[in-house]
Amino acid sequence: MTETPAVDVLIIGSGAAGLTAALRLPTHLKVTLLSKGAINSGSTPWAQGGIAAALGGIEDVEQHVHDTCRAGSDLPDVTVVRRVVASGARQIDWLRSLGMPFSSEDAPGETGTEQLHLTREGGHGTRRVAHAADHTGRTLVETLLETVYTRPNITLLEHQLAVDLITTHRLGLNDQPNRCVGAYVLDLKSDHVHTLRAGHVILATGGAAKAYLYTTNPDSSTGDGIAMGWRAGCRVANMEFMQFHPTCLFEPRAKSFLISEAVRGEGGVLLLPDGTRFMPGYHPDAELAPRDVVARAIDSEMKRTGADCVYLDISFKGKAFIEQHFPMIHARCLQYGYDMTRQPLPVVPAAHYTCGGIVVDEHGCTDIAGLYAIGETSHTGLHGANRLASNSLLECLVYGEAAAADIAQRHETDKSKTQPFPVIPDWDDSQVTDPDEAVIVSHNWDELRRAMWDYVGIVRTTKRLERAAHRIALLRREIQDYYAHFRVSNNLIELRNLVEVADLIVKSALARRESRGLHFTRDFPERNPELAHINTICNPQSQRPPSATKEVENQVRSSL
Structure with a gap:
């Protein structure tokens, strides 16, 4: 007796990459999308800065390629970088067609110019970061979800934690190439592990910064997709490159609240406790140097001086400017007693982004047939030894689209094949007991x-x-x-x-x-x-x- 796949595509992860893939898939395919927490949880809503996109033509594309490779210390794959960067303008147009409310150059109270406001972040040679004030990630997820909710072919399941991937080799079918055919998933509300069968599986679970004691990431960033892919037999690359964001609010109650790179992009400066500026002594671009340079500089100065933190100051820009450009950061800092319109903010580095991950090709395909990895879970060759600011959301959009296109093509090709879907046994916990010492x-x-x-x-x-x-x-x-x-x-x-x-x-x-x-x-x-x-x-x-x-x-x- 054989079983048919319950769904055409199983997407594990509900951030920008997973939601993009779901929307880019043909509507005749049956899609199930899992979220470990609420559907709008995960790392994407925490992204403040924006989406790096070369909107100024071929010269801007080449400059964006140059900036990405320079930030990545010559390790990025130039072919990959150029392909991703060249599609930036198209991805922004797609998001605008979905109703994404990017910040514009309109003066307060005016509308109609349709000119996006672009900000500049560390490592970029010019302004090219499209954003929605200082809550781009949250707005992006809200925009994508609004469209997902209109698609009857997409089923959203919340509070579902994948335990492991199911492959044909795991099932003992070693006489054929290894293929992913589903996943065992723990329902966090019922504590029951159930089996999800799928023709194609996409890992979009984000990164692994929670491996560190201090991180800008939500509690869910535990490297689930990378670990599952590794156990299933996928190669993993460049895991030594964990990016530390230079500026997290130094406030225990805030749980390492991120202060966006855009604050420095709009003129913010880093100061020692005595008010001395130090970044010009470390890099010609000073506060706009790549993140690895800034994070190491802060770490060095804290160790040299014995200080618990350094300070980020943009108060000289004035209250109106700060409230317009950084409304969420300003409001959040006020909750903890810091008014960035009047005083510098205490900041420290914290683990932020996983530049390595599961090795994939230009379609997001892994070493295992039927298994894809996109977003922070993957290693595409884009980031190299250090991610350029705001390239992450762009990568999610590009590879979400690429994986969806590849799956759609393979689905049409495979329709004529009659190979039966393997029988998958249910999760067996008959040999284990409830934990005695949690x-x-x-x-x-x-x-x-x-x-x-x-x-x-x-x-x-x-x-x-x-x-x-x-x-x-x-x-x-x-x-x-x-x-x-x-x-x-x-x-x-x-x-x-x-x-x-x-x-x-x-x-x-x-x-x-x-x-x-x-x-x-x-x-x-x-x-x-x-x-x-x-x-x-x-x-x-x-x-x-x-x-x-x-x-x-x-x-x-x-x-x-």
């Missing part, structure tokens, strides 16, 4: 994130990384033993994923014996020219450690 999970969660912050942070050494590797190995064994004996829960699943991702980050960092972009190690403080354009590839099919070498990279390229 404190073990919470303790391991805290220990893992502290170890990553202390040993695998902004500035690294081989000795620190080796210490982290040792601790993570111990934690992995404890967590796997716990997972094998007790029923799954939200915290256990996320911890299992985080420790997998943390292990990949540390192994990748040890493999890259140079300093490049976001990866800075005191043992190899200089950039190695021979490693330009060379990615660090982790291959689950190989027992060898990851390597950042030309030989490995050439093998990878030939296999794609």
Whole structure:
């Protein structure tokens, strides 16, 4: 007896990438989209800055390509960069056709000019960031959801946490190429694991910044898609490049509230506690230098002076300007007693964006047939060693469209095939019991994130990384033993994923014996020219450690 797929496409993740893919898919395909929390949760609504888009023609496209490659320390794939950047204007037009209310150049009280207001952020040579005030991500999700709600072919399921992917090899069908055919998913309201069968699966679960003690990300950024893809057999690349956002509000009650890059783009300056400006001594672009430079500069000054934070000042721009350009940031800071129209804001760096991820091609296809990865979950070649500000939402839009187009084409091609869909057994928890000591999970969660912050942070050494590797190995064994004996829960699943991702980050960092972009190690403080354009590839099919070498990279390229 065979089963037919319950849906044509299963999308795991409800951020910009997942929602874009759902909308770009043909309406005759049956689509199920999962959200770990509420449908509008996740990282995208937290994005304040905007969408980088070259709207000024071919010269602006080439300048955007240059800025992206420079920010990425020569590691981005230029072909990928040019393809993504060249579609920026088209993606903005698509969003405007959906009703996305971008900020315009209209004076207050005026309408009709239709000229977008473009801001500038760190690493950009000009103003090219389209935005909706300082809440672009939230507005983007709201715009996409308004259209999703009108599509009867799309089913939205909230509070659903994917446990693992289901592949034909996992089912024991090793006589055929490995293919993803669904996922086991935990319903967080009923605590029941159910089986979702699908012809195609898209991982759009975001990044893994929650591996660190201090992060700008929501609690859901636990590397779920990266870990699931890795366990299923996908290669993962460049996990050593974790971006630390330079400016998070230094306020415990705010849980690392992000102060947008656009604040510096509009003239904000960074100051020491005594009021001294320091960024001009670190980079010609000062506060508009790439994020890795600014984050390291802040970290260096805090360690040099013993200060708990530095300060970001834009108060000299005046109340009217600040309230018009940064209404959400201004309001949120006021909640904690900081008035950015009158005083500098205390800021510190925090883990922000995962530049590495599951290796994909130009369509978002992974190493496993039927499985796609898009957005922060993926490694496309766009970001290299450091993401240029506001390129992330652009990547989500471009690859959401690309994956949808590829699935649509393959679906039409496969319709004539009569190969039966494999029988998938239900989740079996008959051999496990309810956990007896949940404190073990919470303790391991805290220990893992502290170890990553202390040993695998902004500035690294081989000795620190080796210490982290040792601790993570111990934690992995404890967590796997716990997972094998007790029923799954939200915290256990996320911890299992985080420790997998943390292990990949540390192994990748040890493999890259140079300093490049976001990866800075005191043992190899200089950039190695021979490693330009060379990615660090982790291959689950190989027992060898990851390597950042030309030989490995050439093998990878030939296999794609």
